[in-house]
Amino acid sequence: MWKATEEVLAPIATGAGILGTGGGGNPYIGQLRARQALKRWGPVTVLAPEEVPEDARVVCVGGIGAPTVGIEKVRDLQSYHALRAIEEFTGEKATALISNEIGGSNSVEVMIAAAKAGLPIVDADGMGRAFPEFQMKTFFVYGVPCCPMAIADEKGNSIIIRETITPAWAERLARAATIQMGCVACYAVAPMSAEQVRNTAVPNTLSLARDLGLAVQRAHDTGGDPLAAILETCPGRTLFSGKVVDLDRRTTGGFARGTVAIDGLDDYAGCRMIIDFQNENLIARVDGEIVCTVPDLICAVATDGGEPVTTELMRYGLRVTILGFPAPALWTTPQGLAESGPHHFGYETEYIPLQVEGT
Amino acid sequence: MWKATEEVLAPIATGAGILGTGGGGNPYIGQLRARQALKRWGPVTVLAPEEVPEDARVVCVGGIGAPTVGIEKVRDLQSYHALRAIEEFTGEKATALISNEIGGSNSVEVMIAAAKAGLPIVDADGMGRAFPEFQMKTFFVYGVPCCPMAIADEKGNSIIIRETITPAWAERLARAATIQMGCVACYAVAPMSAEQVRNTAVPNTLSLARDLGLAVQRAHDTGGDPLAAILETCPGRTLFSGKVVDLDRRTTGGFARGTVAIDGLDDYAGCRMIIDFQNENLIARVDGEIVCTVPDLICAVATDGGEPVTTELMRYGLRVTILGFPAPALWTTPQGLAESGPHHFGYETEYIPLQVEGT
Numbered sequence: 247m248w249k250a251t252e253e254v255l256a257p258i259a260t261g262a263g264i265l266g267t268g269g270g271g272n273p274y275i276g277q278l279r280a281r282q283a284l285k286r287w288g289p290v291t292v293l294a295p296e297e298v299p300e301d302a303r304v305v306c307v308g309g310i311g312a313p314t315v316g317i318e319k320v321r322d323l324q325s326y327h328a329l330r331a332i333e334e335f336t337g338e339k340a341t342a343l344i345s346n347e348i349g350g351s352n353s354v355e356v357m358i359a360a361a362k363a364g365l366p367i368v369d370a371d372g373m374g375r376a377f378p379e380f381q382m383k384t385f386f387v388y389g390v391p392c393c394p395m396a397i398a399d400e401k402g403n404s405i406i407i408r409e410t411i412t413p414a415w416a417e418r419l420a421r422a423a424t425i426q427m428g429c430v431a432c433y434a435v436a437p438m439s440a441e442q443v444r445n446t447a448v449p450n451t452l453s454l455a456r457d458l459g460l461a462v463q464r465a466h467d468t469g470g471d472p473l474a475a476i477l478e479t480c481p482g483r484t485l486f487s488g489k490v491v492d493l494d495r496r497t498t499g500g501f502a503r504g505t506v507a508i509d510g511l512d513d514y515a516g517c518r519m520i521i522d523f524q525n526e527n528l529i530a531r532v533d534g535e536i537v538c539t540v541p542d543l544i545c546a547v548a549t550d551g552g553e554p555v556t557t558e559l560m561r562y563g564l565r566v567t568i569l570g571f572p573a574p575a576l577w578t579t580p581q582g583l584a585e586s587g588p589h590h591f592g593y594e595t596e597y598i599p600l601q602v603e604g605t
Numbered sequence: 606m607w608k609a610t611e612e613v614l615a616p617i618a619t620g621a622g623i624l625g626t627g628g629g630g631n632p633y634i635g636q637l638r639a640r641q642a643l644k645r646w647g648p649v650t651v652l653a654p655e656e657v658p659e660d661a662r663v664v665c666v667g668g669i670g671a672p673t674v675g676i677e678k679v680r681d682l683q684s685y686h687a688l689r690a691i692e693e694f695t696g697e698k699a700t701a702l703i704s705n706e707i708g709g710s711n712s713v714e715v716m717i718a719a720a721k722a723g724l725p726i727v728d729a730d731g732m733g734r735a736f737p738e739f740q741m742k743t744f745f746v747y748g749v750p751c752c753p754m755a756i757a758d759e760k761g762n763s764i765i766i767r768e769t770i771t772p773a774w775a776e777r778l779a780r781a782a783t784i785q786m787g788c789v790a791c792y793a794v795a796p797m798s799a800e801q802v803r804n805t806a807v808p809n810t811l812s813l814a815r816d817l818g819l820a821v822q823r824a825h826d827t828g829g830d831p832l833a834a835i836l837e838t839c840p841g842r843t844l845f846s847g848k849v850v851d852l853d854r855r856t857t858g859g860f861a862r863g864t865v866a867i868d869g870l871d872d873y874a875g876c877r878m879i880i881d882f883q884n885e886n887l888i889a890r891v892d893g894e895i896v897c898t899v900p901d902l903i904c905a906v907a908t909d910g911g912e913p914v915t916t917e918l919m920r921y922g923l924r925v926t927i928l929g930f931p932a933p934a935l936w937t938t939p940q941g942l943a944e945s946g947p948h949h950f951g952y953e954t955e956y957i958p959l960q961v962e963g964t
Contacts (some may be wrong), residue, residue: 405775406765408690415762422781
């Protein structure tokens with residue numbers, strides 16, 4: 247058990263920005279919002295998965311929409327309103343909250359609802375990264391029902407997706423509502439049990455985000471190498487480094503979709519990496535050859551300082567280093583890959599696990 | 606009180622097709638579906654508005670979507686599923702049902718749910734015609750909340766629109782869900798009281814639809830004039846008569862939208878009527894001059910037999926007569942017109958009430 251205070255928000259934002267693989271919502275704006283919430287309602291207790299009481303009712307809370315819109319249309323207390331809506335619908339009070347995805351601002355979206363509601367959060371999430379679609383959560387892959395779920399906007403509109411024949415239908419209906427709501431909304435899913443959380447969540451990801459951020463901070467403070475500090479904290483490897491030379495990004499169908507082209511520098515001079523993204527980075531190719539795909543993490547950070555470069559902030563001329571991290575084990579089983587692998591996103595390539603020394 | 610039996614379905618379909626002003630769903634397909642339901646679960650009791658018990662909980666049930674799609678993707682028991690969903694959400698059991706709109710198949714959609722659920726229906730509806738958008742109901746104009754409401758599709762998906770800041774937002778979210786559900790779905794709105802029904806519904810419209818259909822049938826049987834029989838049963842007048850010479854119809858944004866051009870015959874030779882529609886006929890012009898607008902009823906019937914010609918069945922070469930009927934009084938108040946008049950549909954013209962002799 248630890249306390250999420252205002253002080254840990256900055257490192258969490260950095261770490262969650264990295265783990266967000268481009269998406270999950272702008273971590274800086276998320277941090278500012280969470281800071282305001284913690285200032286107003288006090289720090290939030292963070293429970294390790296094994297500390298969640300047996301009779302707990304744990305509600306998954308998160309943001310949905312396109313990150314390109316999320317930086318212009320800032321969320322407010324929608325996650326709290328979605329929480330109250332799903333409590334009303336199910337007739338059950340939440341006793342703890344859990345993040346939908348650790349990536350980006352979704353790492354702290356849950357804190358805002360938790361601070362307002364006076365509830366603890368679990369140090370875990372449903373992805374261990376960020377993914378663009380609602381149903382892409384380890385919870386749902388391993389048997390937690392994805393419905394009922396509530397969606398709320400900042401205006402005062404809310405809907406319940408009561409029942410769907412597949413989790414993909416929940417995404418479809420949620421996305422359509424989100425687009426109407428202005429491409430930015432928050433949701434809350436019907437409560438899970440402690441056992442469901444322990445069996446289906448990716449554990450300890452909020453601490454990991456915090457530790458990643460602290461490592462970058464320490465490197466800055468001590469004149470160390472922030473990229474090396476990141477790779478020491480979370481086993482992974484450098485995939486590429488260079489300068490952004492082209493960016494095709496459009497907000498369509500409720501997502502930010504596109505490609506970014508990076509011309510190599512130093513060790514990578516003469517090569518070009520192209521990354522396809524749908525909110526999150528999906529597949530990275532160097533000179534046409536695939537070097538990393540979902541569900542492994544393809545993370546862009548500033549070559550200079552290690553700060554995450556998310557989809558909506560990517561721009562021409564940025565010096566970025568692309569890091570790869572192996573996906574959490576829950577994603578690399580056959581069921582996990584069916585929901586998160588390259589095929590799911592329309593690529594014909596098979597998933598080839600990223601090889602990382604010492605793992 | 607009377608019984609809706611299999612025998613009255615054909616006249617109701619004819620009458621509701623006329624009152625549907627082009628929309629409300631294909632009445633013939635609706636009739637076939639209702640026939641099957643009544644055969645299986647027995648006739649449905651129809652209560653006059655004044656017969657509704659004081660403690661009644663009356664749920665409004667109807668179809669939503671584009672009539673062009675509704676003839677290819679036939680509804681099943683969605684209205685019943687939507688009813689059960691809203692009962693579950695509100696924790697209240699319906700004791701009677703009421704039609705959203707008397708026009709088209711929506712006149713009998715409610716019977717299908719009522720037959721299956723073993724409930725009576727009220728001889729009234731929320732329009733006294735058909736209108737394309739969800740929020741366009743006299744119920745909502747006169748203070749009944751439009752949410753919560755449930756929407757269900759034929760696959761097993763259902764959502765609840767829990768709360769919206771305006772009725773137009775309910776339409777917006779409902780339409781987006783309906784489009785995802787395949788452009789055809791059914792809904793049920795949270796229960797109304799008997800008093801709300803008596804104060805805000807358009808009364809006796811199911812009997813009117815039945816009587817219109819019986820009048821056409823009688824005219825056929827006795828060699829009478831079906832068009833005259835219609836106008837005797839429901840005060841209105843002939844606006845135009847001719848042959849369909851052009852039709853621009855597209856299914857877009859969840860609606861069937863377009864225009865139909867009719868070249869005059871006989872008394873109307875040399876003139877052309879153009880009707881704009883959005884599921885329902887909105888405005889009729891003869892040689893550029895407006896002759897009738899919403900909320901007054903612009904109804905196309907076969908010149909030859911008086912059968913209604915709905916939006917999705919309109920086609921080149923048909924001989925049609927266009928009848929006009931004054932809107933129910935609930936629509937011609939300032940509040941009523943704000944929701945149903947020409948301005949609401951983007952026309953600059955003011956509403957000029959249709960003049961009918963003897964009314």
